[in-house]
Amino acid sequence: MVPATETVLVVDDEQGILEALADLLREEGYRVLTASHGREALERMAEVKPDLVLTDWMMPVLDGPALIERIQGDPALRHISVLGMSAVDVNGLKRLHPGMEFLQKPFDIRALMKQVRKVLDAHRAREG
Numbered sequence: 001m002v003p004a005t006e007t008v009l010v011v012d013d014e015q016g017i018l019e020a021l022a023d024l025l026r027e028e029g030y031r032v033l034t035a036s037h038g039r040e041a042l043e044r045m046a047e048v049k050p051d052l053v054l055t056d057w058m059m060p061v062l063d064g065p066a067l068i069e070r071i072q073g074d075p076a077l078r079h080i081s082v083l084g085m086s087a088v089d090v091n092g093l094k095r096l097h098p099g100m101e102f103l104q105k106p107f108d109i110r111a112l113m114k115q116v117r118k119v120l121d122a123h124r125a126r127e128g
Contacts, residue, residue, distance in 0.1 A: 005031070006030055006031065006051045006052070006120055007030070007031040007032070007033065007048060007049075007050040007051050007052075008025050008030045008031070008032055008033070008050055008051065008052045008053075008054055008116065009032075009033045009034070009035060009041060009044055009045065009050040009052070009053045009054070010022050010025065010032060010033070010034050010035070010054045010055075011034075011035045011036075011037070011038065011040075011041040011053060011054065011055040011056060011059070011064075011067065012036070012055070012056040012059070012085075013036050013037055013056060013059040013060060014056070015036070017056075017105075018034050018036065019034075021054065021112075022034050024109060024112070024113070025116070028113060030116075033048060033050060036059075037059045037060055037061035037062055037063075038055070038059060038061060038062025038063060038064070038066055038067030038070070039061045039062040040061075041053065041055065041062075041067055042062070042067070042070060045071075045077055045080070049076075049077070049080065050080060051080070051081065051120055051123055052080070052081045052082070052083060052116065052119055052120055052123065053067070053071065053080055053081070053082045053083070054083045054085065054116065055067055055068070055082060055083070055084055055085065056084075056085055056086065057084055057085065057086035057088065057093065058086065058087075058088070064084055064086070068082055068084070068097075068100075079127065081119050081120065081122070081123040082100065082101075083101050083102070083103065083115060083116065083119050084097070084100060084101070084102045084103070085102065085103040085104075085105055085107070086102065086103075086104070086105060087104075087105040087106075089104075090102035090103065090104045101115060101118070101119055103115055
């Protein structure tokens, strides 16, 4: 279990997935925030800067690509790591967005936790 000092913002328009991911991450010791779409995620990030945004790719209001563009374009947010998740072929997404990590839905819980840890460890190494 990790200390509850690392914050993960989970963004997904499917309520069941959102709640399940939040519960799993909390059980692992992460502090978890949730949002149903990208605009709500940006509102959450105005209040609390997470260490990681775990975002679905296809959502209403503001989708994953638009959310990532907003994060990367904002000097106050661009340091935040992003992990995308999608039911579409993530290999294609990786080619379109090199350097970004993706999880293929549906995913194995162990693979999810391993990927979250990998991205957060890389974030910590960059931040020093």
